[in-house]
Amino acid sequence: MADSDLPRPYPLLLPDEIHRAVEPGTALLRLETTHSREGILDGAWWPRSRDIETELPALISVLTEHLGPITRVGVDASAWNGLPTRLVIDDQVVHLDPDPVGDDTVLITRGHNDHFALLVVPPDTTADAAREAMARAVRADNITQATQILIATTPEPEPEPEPKAEREPEAGAADAAG
Numbered sequence: 001m002a003d004s005d006l007p008r009p010y011p012l013l014l015p016d017e018i019h020r021a022v023e024p025g026t027a028l029l030r031l032e033t034t035h036s037r038e039g040i041l042d043g044a045w046w047p048r049s050r051d052i053e054t055e056l057p058a059l060i061s062v063l064t065e066h067l068g069p070i071t072r073v074g075v076d077a078s079a080w081n082g083l084p085t086r087l088v089i090d091d092q093v094v095h096l097d098p099d100p101v102g103d104d105t106v107l108i109t110r111g112h113n114d115h116f117a118l119l120v121v122p123p124d125t126t127a128d129a130a131r132e133a134m135a136r137a138v139r140a141d142n143i144t145q146a147t148q149i150l151i152a153t154t155p156e157p158e159p160e161p162e163p164k165a166e167r168e169p170e171a172g173a174a175d176a177a178g
Helices: 052-067 127-137 146-153 173-177
Strands: 029-031 043-045 070-074 086-089 092-097 105-110 114-120
Touching: 043 127, 052 070, 052 086, 052 092, 052 105, 114 127, 114 146, 127 146
Parallel strands: 043 114, 070 092
Antiparallel strands: 029 043, 070 105, 086 092, 105 114
């Protein structure tokens, strides 16, 4: 039996490593594995902090291995703690563009005009929600915008317990104290 005849794993599964604590500067990345690039997103990235100078080098290093040299990165400046105009990563200058793409997307450019859009999973996302968002983003048939993926995969917050109402003194109790 050839490897191609084996059933493919369920598309929402990621390696168990995603459950481990990940230090800033470690790239958690999934890329679409089809050649068509017909989906809205080409991949997903889960940075562990909002420090772009700590997080971006690992992402760029991994992407360079798969895509070749990365020349530009478009990010929402308001989503990151400080945004330099460029970084030197693996002896290559990468320009950072403060595009208003939204803090849920990063645009990667290789060459002159070849763009890749990655969903950015917020750093404080739970592992289960991040796993689901990343898996949805990399599906070849995905036509859902990054914002909608994040909304759909964010668990509903637990309702706050209602404060206990203070009991009012019973009628006549105040009279007895006097």
